[in-house]
Amino acid sequence: MSRTEGESLISRVTRVLEAFDRDNESMPLSTLAHRAGLPIPTTYRLVTEMVKYGLLDRAPDKDIKIGLHLWELASHGNRGVGLRDAALPFMVDLQSAVHEVVTLAVLDGQSALFLERLAPAQTTLEAGRIAERHLLHASSSGLVLLAFASQEYQNEVLSRPLERLTDKTVTNPDQLRRLLADVRRRHFVYADGYGRPGWTGVAVPVFGRKHEVVASLSIVYRSRDESPQSQLAAMRTAAAGISRTLTAPY
Amino acid sequence: MSRTEGESLISRVTRVLEAFDRDNESMPLSTLAHRAGLPIPTTYRLVTEMVKYGLLDRAPDKDIKIGLHLWELASHGNRGVGLRDAALPFMVDLQSAVHEVVTLAVLDGQSALFLERLAPAQTTLEAGRIAERHLLHASSSGLVLLAFASQEYQNEVLSRPLERLTDKTVTNPDQLRRLLADVRRRHFVYADGYGRPGWTGVAVPVFGRKHEVVASLSIVYRSRDESPQSQLAAMRTAAAGISRTLTAPY
Numbered sequence: 001m002s003r004t005e006g007e008s009l010i011s012r013v014t015r016v017l018e019a020f021d022r023d024n025e026s027m028p029l030s031t032l033a034h035r036a037g038l039p040i041p042t043t044y045r046l047v048t049e050m051v052k053y054g055l056l057d058r059a060p061d062k063d064i065k066i067g068l069h070l071w072e073l074a075s076h077g078n079r080g081v082g083l084r085d086a087a088l089p090f091m092v093d094l095q096s097a098v099h100e101v102v103t104l105a106v107l108d109g110q111s112a113l114f115l116e117r118l119a120p121a122q123t124t125l126e127a128g129r130i131a132e133r134h135l136l137h138a139s140s141s142g143l144v145l146l147a148f149a150s151q152e153y154q155n156e157v158l159s160r161p162l163e164r165l166t167d168k169t170v171t172n173p174d175q176l177r178r179l180l181a182d183v184r185r186r187h188f189v190y191a192d193g194y195g196r197p198g199w200t201g202v203a204v205p206v207f208g209r210k211h212e213v214v215a216s217l218s219i220v221y222r223s224r225d226e227s228p229q230s231q232l233a234a235m236r237t238a239a240a241g242i243s244r245t246l247t248a249p250y
Numbered sequence: 251m252s253r254t255e256g257e258s259l260i261s262r263v264t265r266v267l268e269a270f271d272r273d274n275e276s277m278p279l280s281t282l283a284h285r286a287g288l289p290i291p292t293t294y295r296l297v298t299e300m301v302k303y304g305l306l307d308r309a310p311d312k313d314i315k316i317g318l319h320l321w322e323l324a325s326h327g328n329r330g331v332g333l334r335d336a337a338l339p340f341m342v343d344l345q346s347a348v349h350e351v352v353t354l355a356v357l358d359g360q361s362a363l364f365l366e367r368l369a370p371a372q373t374t375l376e377a378g379r380i381a382e383r384h385l386l387h388a389s390s391s392g393l394v395l396l397a398f399a400s401q402e403y404q405n406e407v408l409s410r411p412l413e414r415l416t417d418k419t420v421t422n423p424d425q426l427r428r429l430l431a432d433v434r435r436r437h438f439v440y441a442d443g444y445g446r447p448g449w450t451g452v453a454v455p456v457f458g459r460k461h462e463v464v465a466s467l468s469i470v471y472r473s474r475d476e477s478p479q480s481q482l483a484a485m486r487t488a489a490a491g492i493s494r495t496l497t498a499p500y
Contacts, residue, residue, distance in 0.1 A: 017323040
């Protein structure tokens, strides 16, 4: 294996995997090649190999999809999965108490990555799903994660253009700094319509072994004239339970 | 990219990913090379590239682990994840009703692959975790999946040596055939100590669009002298709810 060829192949594998998303869960080879920006013969060879090792699957209609074996491998030894295992029982309890969408997110790269989501069967909210990413400044989960990130990281995020998702999204850096200071002081954020019109997110931090924030726990519900105080107590109880599990001696 | 080099690189990537498991969630490069059966320089080059694209991560102590981005990519467009999304609300309801470990598994390759697991915070059962696999003939989930698989597939499984995990594991092919017929007739299996001494699993099928069995829903609890009838009604209710969600027109 020459170094250059090895390098470019890993990047091609990544491009193939990145061609799939919620709206494109399976596709014919030609679509996959197009979305990955690769020639069809190259894509064909890669797909054949990746199917052989279970990284991709061929559906009965010959369309190509992500392999279940890849999901299995990715779930092994993943900090997200360990965190999620610890959090899930408490998220179940919280959802039973508040009957709203409950999510768990971590800071990854420049966004909040959702590790887990429990939703009432009848929810109409199509957001915060597993493996979905949200903007840090425009989601309750993201604001908690950003508030407890390093000053350097915050400066970096705030120095970039901040996208406005709704007319309530806070995009002014100074206003955002005050909001983040408030989140650090009060240990929660109440984000009414910041990311999606008509939906409110409330998020609290989950602490790890060194009292660092490892995740944010949030609930999301249709905006209404009501203070989140009662839900907030339940959320803090659940977050404390998760933190205790994470910091327990094994 | 020559065909041979491409092929062998994908196989090496897979070997690197397969070196990780629950007991080995992160490891130094030399251990990884050893577990993957690859030379250290090759492993070093692969790891460097895979870290660059987020397929692997380097922990603060330099140990190597599975990347969160790989988990994210693998979760996109995965039949397991879609099924799990549909099932989770009903699993939460079921767990609230029965207060036992609740799992969801699918048939993959020659085993039952666990997609989801909800456990009471205080459970002592260390099995059936997400992305874990169990033997088909020695787990309640596996027996349901095997019972509803094709005759050809069943013959193949039953023609191989059947491992005995406990003194209650059914390993006689004829006895197993009768058990599977019983599962098909009654739509549930009661597996007391088949996979793990002292633990009982009860599993029911989850049906998809074409009335095919797409998953098994199970509860697992410490064996006791009590019929599973009351839990079974709750399990069937939850399984029917999942099936209805899966078969609902979108």
